[in-house]
Amino acid sequence: MATISDPPPTSSPTATPVGGHSPSHRLEGRLGAGSIVFMVVAAAAPLTVIAGSVPIGIAAGNGAGYPAMYVVAAVVLAFFAVGFTAMTRHVPNAGAFYSYVGTGLGRGAGLGSALIALISYITVQGAVYGYIGFLIDDLVTGYGGPTVPWWVWTLLVLVVTGVLGYRHIELSSKVLGVLLIAEVAIVLVLDAAVIGQGGGPEGLSTAFLTPSDVLSGAPGIGLMFAIAGFIGFEATAIFRDEARDPERTIPRATYAALLIIGVFYTLSAWAIVSAWGDSRIVEESAADPGGIVVTTAADFVGTAAADIMLVLFVTSLFAAILSFHNVLARYFFSLGNTGVLHVACGRSHPRHASPHVASLVTSVVGAVLMVVCAIAGLDPVLEIFTWLAGIASVGIVLLMALACLAVLVFFRRTGVDRRPWQTVIAPALGVVGLSLILVLLVKNLALLMGGSTPLGVGVGVLLAVALAAGWLLARARPQAAQNLTRATPADEAPLI
Template structure:
């Protein structure tokens, strides 16, 4: 086998449509709709959640302008890590890597908890005696590394088919509600009114809205494996943000219209788990509720595999650059995927699920609570760093090209300065709002809220501290961080 420092992911393996499938699968909009929307009705800003999805979509469109401009120049499986390392500093890149990897592992753990919960419910219906949720989750974790290890084209088609089915059933419901003229109150737009969106609980609802866009980075993670990444990655990124915005906003609005804006919150409080399934038979063909239940499981599985791919590629990029063990950059001799990193991530998942199985009997407290809040907050922090990196990267190019680098090589002042600056401002405001409402997502537990904040600070300090140690003891490795082992 060749030296790990020279091993590369398979270039030109996927196009923008396949990357779009990866992004859509990793974000899992159906998961947010079925799991997050009922909780937002009860604990967030009520029917304003539909407007939160729309607002989050606008925020991430602005974020994508700068990120896409930088991704044309930084083609690396490390994505946020490489962008921040190149645009700010190598040490800041390690901070971004720590935040991103921790966030994706936390969100993957939430998906494991949810799929374990629904499999437990299914086993109870089939056999009367349900299997423990953690055992079901461990069964899934045994299959995930196999799917993630296969070549990237196989993963693209698998996740693409699952994502297409997910999108189709959501579209059928939305169109049916439109054709029926809504529910008892008609097709009301009250849920999109600013007074509803920016009401009490706005920050809590934005956690769920932002979590629905957390896989957008996937477009850049597959840049090394994409055909013509300078065109493919931005195209997939914009298409993904628009598709997720439309899907989540329209689906949430259609559900509110189906129940009626003045009745849907009470319905969510009575039975949040059946909020969607109780309404489906009134608008779609018989059996659609069962199909949605099945697609929820496949959506969760697709999301788990997608996040497995993302984390393994981050570990691969860090190992290739010498930031962590070089063995994590080893490629499978046939599939050309980072199989050691994939197995390492799988082992961590098994250990975490085993520990949670011994201590937590309610998987939904894992899936919709402190763990998901931590994942969303960590990614927002990484995205703020990335937007700052866009400004830093093109400012350096401006200096190198006599003041014209941004316009000549990045797409103009809007893409290289103004959009990322606006993104930093809006994401920072959202971060502050989410932190202020953090207790709503932790069941009122101040201890859990402060633990999340402490964890974010610890990751940042450890990443920055490790970067400082590398700079002092191994300056050559430190200088090469985020440059793909080159």
């Protein structure tokens, strides 16, 4: 059977640090599926989605039928996950999306995907940085504390994130595990209270099971908000080098994260609808999209639960930031090892076995972006969060669609796996589903960018240019392009 062969390795001089030891270019860890699930589910920020995105999806989307959109999104992403995990054993490095796309569609497409991935994760991290600064200030002033600019809190969070990202990945995993359990627990308490009391005045909702309700209003916009809630689950493969058994751990973590997120969102959105009733939920969500979930907690569980939820809203955003920081740092690290970025980005810490240089680069990029936004006087929620999250949503869905297409092409060309469901049917359905969602996102880019058509067009142009630049970069740096899908053994210098 045909296989893809890598170019023969060539040597490259390696800098020798103090002590005479060669710098390591490989990450190490013993992460199991559970630890990776904690990190990628934390990136999805479950409480933030329930308290922030669900009310908007209900009000602007398909009303009481909105919970069904999470089921649809989970099914489409499950098709993606089938092909993604089937190809995992044939992609020998931790480059995630760009490694898959490069292996299946060629080096130019792979490098273009790498640029889109960097843009997407830089912007989604920046979006959450802006939001958390605003939210901490709101929380502090709400309890009688001093009012300070949002960016002061943001920079403080950035420093804490940078310290954790610099250390061994298992420290971040433990922090994320605690924060994730807390935020999921408070929402499940609310869900149990609503269901246990039989819902609100109209009882438990059945709208999400009724086709006419699911297709009412603007289901396309509802699906758009639903798919955005899953951003982060796809990053399991970036932790390949730190996984205990990559060929088993990565697929298990991917499926587990998707299942947990899908069930949690569907259940919790249904509980919120049931608490207010099918006839009132759209009006109430539109009137107070930022506070309706906290109000629901106060009504069904008590004011103490509402106060706890406000605090956990902040920790949910911090967990998302830390997770995105870890993912982005590993993108910088992997691209440093290929020679696309500076060789220093591909070095790992001799004691923490972490991508410490790449982590510092990630922190600096985040700080610069936030300083620019602060100097420009942008609103941390209406502009920074909305605009940057819009860029990231389109970019990551585009990457998933390209990854599905890469799976189809790779297995068709190589024949290394001939199982029809894993290599043809599911990836093909994933391409169709993700392409339709991408069309919805592009059509509503202006909405994603706060209603600005010029900004919407600018995002589309930015991502298209980034993808096209991959082919130019592949021609300009052919050796780096060859290294795109090549595994880097421990302590081996990147090939540049």
